[in-house]
Amino acid sequence: MKNVLISGASVAGPALALWLHRAGYSVTIVEKAPDLRDGGYAVDFRGDVHLGLLRKMGVLDDIEAAETNMGATSYVKANGKRIATMPEDMFAGDVEILRGDLARILYERTRPYTEYLFGETITAMREDADGVTVSFEHAEPRRFDLVVGADGLHSGVRRLAFGPEERFVRHLGLHCAVFTVPNHLNLDREGLGYVTPGRVALMYAARDNTEARAMFYFASGSLGLERLSPDAQRRLVAETFAGAGWETDRLLAAMDDAPDFYCDAVAQVRMESFTLGRVALIGDAAFSPSPLSGMGTGLALVSAYVLAGELAAAHGDHEAAFARYQEKIAEYARGCIKQGDGVAKFMVPASKAMAALLRISSRMMPYMPGKKAMARGVRRTAEAISLPAYPLGEGDRAAQP
Numbered sequence: 363m364k365n366v367l368i369s370g371a372s373v374a375g376p377a378l379a380l381w382l383h384r385a386g387y388s389v390t391i392v393e394k395a396p397d398l399r400d401g402g403y404a405v406d407f408r409g410d411v412h413l414g415l416l417r418k419m420g421v422l423d424d425i426e427a428a429e430t431n432m433g434a435t436s437y438v439k440a441n442g443k444r445i446a447t448m449p450e451d452m453f454a455g456d457v458e459i460l461r462g463d464l465a466r467i468l469y470e471r472t473r474p475y476t477e478y479l480f481g482e483t484i485t486a487m488r489e490d491a492d493g494v495t496v497s498f499e500h501a502e503p504r505r506f507d508l509v510v511g512a513d514g515l516h517s518g519v520r521r522l523a524f525g526p527e528e529r530f531v532r533h534l535g536l537h538c539a540v541f542t543v544p545n546h547l548n549l550d551r552e553g554l555g556y557v558t559p560g561r562v563a564l565m566y567a568a569r570d571n572t573e574a575r576a577m578f579y580f581a582s583g584s585l586g587l588e589r590l591s592p593d594a595q596r597r598l599v600a601e602t603f604a605g606a607g608w609e610t611d612r613l614l615a616a617m618d619d620a621p622d623f624y625c626d627a628v629a630q631v632r633m634e635s636f637t638l639g640r641v642a643l644i645g646d647a648a649f650s651p652s653p654l655s656g657m658g659t660g661l662a663l664v665s666a667y668v669l670a671g672e673l674a675a676a677h678g679d680h681e682a683a684f685a686r687y688q689e690k691i692a693e694y695a696r697g698c699i700k701q702g703d704g705v706a707k708f709m710v711p712a713s714k715a716m717a718a719l720l721r722i723s724s725r726m727m728p729y730m731p732g733k734k735a736m737a738r739g740v741r742r743t744a745e746a747i748s749l750p751a752y753p754l755g756e757g758d759r760a761a762q763p
């Protein structure tokens with residue numbers, strides 16, 4: 363049986379494990395976090411391609427059961443008065459779920475037949491004609507037939523195999539911090555956003571209104587802040603939003619107690635080639651379209667399916683499979699990345715005039731004739747691939763002995 367090492371246990375990694383298991387592979391996943399990373403922001407799936415894939419994976423019911431059921435999002439003034447409301451059907455996908463809940467569903471599904479090593483990372487890879495010898499931070503070196511990087515924007519596998527991050531990561535001029543806060547405004551499946559030049563603060567209800575998420579987007583000249591320690595990042599967010607108005611001080615006061623503080627660059631990954639030798643990249647590691655595109659999670663799933671499917675179709679001939687994977691996924695990924703272009707500048711306006719323009723256009727947006735066309739465009743991007751019926755079986759072998 364061929365064995366594959368995957369780096370990253372979020373969305374793309376466990377999804378690939380599910381498919382590779384059905385193709386008869388043995389899978390090990392290393393995840394640098396000590397445990398599965400829970401919490402986090404909401405992500406969505408849209409269109410027949412995403413939903414069809416979730417159905418085939420056998421996880422759609424679980425995902426629907428954990429749906430956020432979020433309603434409208436409104437922009438507010440400093441005094442909290444709502445000035446523009448965007449109904450949920452304007453931007454939301456067909457199913458929305460917290461990223462941590464999704465990761466948990468995929469983890470639980472794949473755990474019976476996948477070796478998970480938490481608190482572990484790959485430190486070196488040496489490839490020869492028959493496989494790859496992989497060194498780890500803690501475990502002894504091991505041999506694998508293939509290695510897949512599903513380790514996100516700052517992929518360690520990408521750095522080791524393809525080169526430094528600066529070659530592939532394109533900063534969109536923003537950083538984002540997100541963390542759990544008490545739902546002190548008693549928001550009912552609702553989101554609120556407060557815009558000032560170069561800064562946007564959001565709060566939205568989560569987990570049946572029992573808690574909420576605070577999200578801070580802020581203009582940042584360059585990459586690098588994401589490498590600061592979490593404490594230094596918290597200080598930076600607090601300084602950037604100090605006295606900004608609305609509920610920001612209260613949200614910031616909850617930041618130190620948040621169990622899931624997360625801060626990263628808003629960036630894209632652009633690569634020409636997603637495979638090299640016996641190494642392949644999927645999900646954000648290969649082609650992050652940015653958090654603002656609304657496409658990253660769907661793309662992560664699609665890429666996992668195509669990679670596993672091509673390996674199954676090529677009967678394990680990884681060279682043939684990787685070439686077909688590249689061919690099949692490149693254009694779809696380009697479309698998703700394009701969807702993320704330009705959103706950053708619009709969403710976090712740089713000047714007072716731009717902020718006023720955002721407020722006016724959001725007020726008008728629900729009545730604009732083009733709004734349906736906009737939503738259709740996003741859906742078209744999500745559906746712009748026809749997925750072959752690969753020989754991957756229909757059910758988890760472990761679940762159906």
Ligand SMILES: Cc1cc2nc3c(=O)[nH]c(=O)nc-3n(C[C@H](O)[C@H](O)[C@H](O)COP(=O)(O)OP(=O)(O)OC[C@H]3O[C@@H](n4cnc5c(N)ncnc54)[C@H](O)[C@@H]3O)c2cc1C
Pocket residue numbers: 369370371372373374375392393394395399403404405406407461482483484512513514515516517518519538540626644645646647650652653654655656657658659660662
């Ligand atoms: C604030 C925010 C909002 C978002 N909103 C949306 C949305 O509305 N819709 C949408 O579709 N997408 C959204 N996304 C994007 C979405 O989260 C990602 O596109 C998706 O999670 C990609 O999954 P992934 O598994 O490829 O990577 P990730 O989810 O980034 O997971 C990578 C995993 O690899 C681990 N890892 C990293 N380095 C190493 C290493 N060296 N060794 C071992 N493990 C490592 C990480 O700990 C992590 O668990 C958003 C993202 C953010 C940050």
